[in-house]
Amino acid sequence: MSKPIVRNADDIEYEAVGAADGMAKGVLIGDEQDAPNFAIRRFTLDPGATVPEHTNEVEHEQFVLEGEYVVGIGDEEYEVSAGDSLLIPAGTVHWYRNESDEPGAFICAVPNGDDEIQLV
Template sequence: MERVSLDDCDPSEAADGVRLALLAGTDSMNVQHFEIEPDATVDEHSHPHEQTGFIVAGELTFLVGGEEIVCGPGDSYAIPGGESHAAENRGDETVRGVDIFSPPRENPNWQSD
């Protein structure tokens, strides 16, 4: 068993106001914690990994296929691998949550994917 505490991680600044920390993982999936400050944006991107997530605090607006989907505390979501998506924090509160990627998304280059 692997145990990884968020307190032991050094988050990466993926974009202005967007911090990501890779947590525990296996050969088939891994967990990532994220914090997205008010007015911060995750630019449109895609990756081959399936992505599921859960919002703990704040509201995050996803932009997928021309549609806007707002997720707030207690909401989960699933994004198929290869589907282009973006996200924006349009609120006044920092968004906090977790994502699970399959296959694992290890050491991603945040600037290019």
């Protein structure tokens, strides 16, 4: 059985996302905290950041925290901003582009397990 956990924002370590230019990821709650079903991650997008087309093995539910940026999902492009929510189904091609002068950030919830990324 899982134990409750509260993590301070200062305890979250962010690392650059390898295939992306200007994106960083911090795992807020995940496997290392013994979360039984889901991981919650926070991503940041620097001004001018680009993330190439890719797919993931698991679905993504996202909530935009700050900024405005473009998300490509399948054949569509969406301009998103703080307060918007997205569902990216498993295996769906998607990408990100921050054309603004302000950073962007979003929360991404995913099921635990293999989240293999495939560049397209």
